[in-house]
Amino acid sequence: MFFFESLPWYNIIMWFVVLFILMGLNELSRSSKKxxxxxxxxxxxxxxxxxxxxxxxxxxxxxxxxxxxxxxxxCLIYMVVRFTDYHKKHKWYLTLIPxxxxxxxxxxxxxxxxxxxxxxxxxxxxxxxxxxxxNYLNAIAGIINILVICGWFGIHSTSGKRKDMxxxxxxxxxxxxxxIWNISYVYSCAPGNAIYSGLALNLAxxxxxxxxxxxxxxxxxxxxxxxxxxxxMTFPYFFATGSIxxxxxSYNPYANWTLAIISLALNVILAVWQFHRIxxxxxxxxxxxxxxxxxENSKLKSI
Numbered sequence: 001m002f003f004f005e006s007l008p009w010y011n012i013i014m015w016f017v018v019l020f021i022l023m024g025l026n027e028l029s030r031s032s033k034k035x036x037x038x039x040x041x042x043x044x045x046x047x048x049x050x051x052x053x054x055x056x057x058x059x060x061x062x063x064x065x066x067x068x069x070x071x072x073x074x075c076l077i078y079m080v081v082r083f084t085d086y087h088k089k090h091k092w093y094l095t096l097i098p099x100x101x102x103x104x105x106x107x108x109x110x111x112x113x114x115x116x117x118x119x120x121x122x123x124x125x126x127x128x129x130x131x132x133x134x135n136y137l138n139a140i141a142g143i144i145n146i147l148v149i150c151g152w153f154g155i156h157s158t159s160g161k162r163k164d165m166x167x168x169x170x171x172x173x174x175x176x177x178x179x180i181w182n183i184s185y186v187y188s189c190a191p192g193n194a195i196y197s198g199l200a201l202n203l204a205x206x207x208x209x210x211x212x213x214x215x216x217x218x219x220x221x222x223x224x225x226x227x228x229x230x231x232x233m234t235f236p237y238f239f240a241t242g243s244i245x246x247x248x249x250s251y252n253p254y255a256n257w258t259l260a261i262i263s264l265a266l267n268v269i270l271a272v273w274q275f276h277r278i279x280x281x282x283x284x285x286x287x288x289x290x291x292x293x294x295x296e297n298s299k300l301k302s303i
């Protein structure tokens with residue numbers, strides 16, 4: 001195969017298990033305030049104690065620790081928007097939402113540059129790596145993805161029984177551009193479980209946000225990322241090399257280049273389109289919603 005080595009039937013089944021568990025946990029976390037408090041306030045305390053007691057291992061690294069708590073920070077920040085009116089009285093609070101997204105992307109960009117500069121070609125942190133120009137290309141795509149984050153002052157919570165955080169200006173193209181960038185990043189910088197943490201982890205929040213919970217992608221992404229990183233921290237060897245569920249990437253440089261080029265192209269297209277709207281309508285990207293008055297944006301505002 002071009003991107004991965006052969007996939008036995010049990011790996012395919014496990015992929016779907018991971019996808020549906022992540023989607024299921026996300027739907028559960030959306031169901032009530034009490035469940036959200038347990039999942040994002042009580043459970044992390046219990047898990048942190050377990051991780052500290054277990055001690056370090058060759059799978060997790062500084063990046064793993066930062067990622068799990070930055071994802072958790074996003075979940076907690078979004079809970080304030082979902083369950084309180086604080087953001088309505090203090091508009092500055094909404095800037096924390098793009099900030100946590102940008103920080104998460106920046107963490108990955110730094111790691112991408114690190115892998116590229118280090119010229120990995122062997123086992124590092126329990127995974128086999130190859131480095132190349134694709135690392136720099138995808139890092140640039142990540143920087144662009146940060147720069148095109150927009151419309152955060154339009155973020156609001158739903159008015160129905162189920163409380164969600166809605167981001168109307170986070171349109172379909174941004175979600176796809178981010179998803180491909182992140183898949184490319186994982187493929188190059190966390191290749192040991194890329195088919196799960198790359199493909200399944202990105203599809204889980206995207207499927208629900210595009211089909212039945214539109215506008216919730218940012219919220220879904222934080223939830224599913226926290227669940228996944230918590231699993232990795234708790235069971236670091238479950239998908240690692242040597243596990244029956246491990247799926248090896250092909251380590252074909254052309255596969256890395258393909259993902260990185262698509263990632264950069266999508267983010268450049270998004271940036272050009274966005275800047276076109278900014279100049280055409282005289283918008284302020286720090287205050288205005290760039291996709292205002294589009295059909296997608298208008299529908300999400302009314303939720």
